[in-house]
């Protein structure tokens with residue numbers, strides 16, 4: 001772990017000004033798919049439509065494979081638990097909207113070269129598992145420890161550093177119950193699918209995806225700040241390669257709209273007919289509950305309040321919103337923006353960092369309103 005294949009880890013690369021998405025990024029994008037935005041209509045993302053992000057390979061864990069989760073380090077009673085033992089803890093089910101910290105990255109200029117998400121790296125599921133704080137209590141974890149390190153069973157190399165996928169949480173977050181951190185064994189009432197961490201994963205409601213360690217096999221309580229690659233090198237907000245940077249933690253507010261009408265195959269541009277168009281979407285924030293969603297039909301010049309669905313108590317899940325728009329012939333750009341109870345609001349201009357993290361710039365959905373059937377985009381290709 002932490003073994004270096006190169007002298008020093010190379011900073012993440014930025015694309016040159018006119019550089020297109022390269023083959024490496026395409027290879028990542030075909031493995032790590034996003035949520036088709038029309039699936040924002042579902043409260044719970046149907047299986048297979050939830051976004052996926054995996055740095056290395058998905059471990060092969062067929063049914064019946066022995067699996068043990070160890071809890072060690074600064075604990076009085078080290079534990080070695082199989083998934084059945086985890087089910088003896090009082091189960092908790094929480095509806096959680098998960099979003100990749102790199103969501104929005106490919107829209108940045110300059111573009112950080114990595115998984116090229118536009119805005120679709122999100123999904124919502126009901127996760128069931130054992131509360132982490134109960135596991136740590138059972139192990140007699142030292143409350144004066146600093147961090148709790150989570151190790152996945154996947155292994156790879158990143159910018160010259162060979163490693164197991166590892167992330168840490170501060171001790172107070174690991175021991176807390178707001179949010180209640182889970183060692184989850186079920187997603188939407190079924191065993192975790194392979195790509196989402198079978199048989200066990202961490203779920204940290206309100207935090208960006210990188211904290212939710214999949215294929216969880218080790219929990220280690222430590223009395224020094226964890227300095228593993230995914231903690232100290234990746235997932236920090238840096239403007240320059242040698243900035244120490246702020247850690248990426250909780251999800252910044254975002255609203256997305258279901259693109260209305262129907263799409264052009266190649267450009268994805270939307271076509272709607274003149275008249276009333278029912279707009280809908282979702283909004284979420286890991287920082288504080290969403291209190292307001294606004295919609296613009298003129299590229300962000302003017303805004304109108306959307307109607308937020310009643311709060312159903314699912315603090316960590318997205319909330320539906322609706323708005324009626326009257327389309328007139330011509331071209332329009334639709335946007336939605338969320339504000340949360342702490343006053344965080346989505347920016348209209350990009351806030352740039354080298355990793356392309358936590359970029360919650362408002363979505364822009366170009367729409368052509370036309371009453372004629374036909375092809376609005378003459379450059380479309382055949383399938």
Ligand SMILES: Nc1nc2c(c(=O)[nH]1)N[C@H]1C(S)=C(S)[C@@H](COP(=O)(O)O)O[C@H]1N2
Nearest residue numbers: 051052053054055100152165209212213214
């Ligand atoms: N073990 C392990 N856990 C992991 C990852 C990984 O590569 N390995 N990727 C992280 C990242 S960056 C994200 S965004 C989420 C994605 O979770 P999902 O694929 O279930 O949507 O898993 C996180 N947990």
Ligand SMILES: [Mo]
Nearest residue numbers: 100101209210
């Ligand atoms: Mo991620």
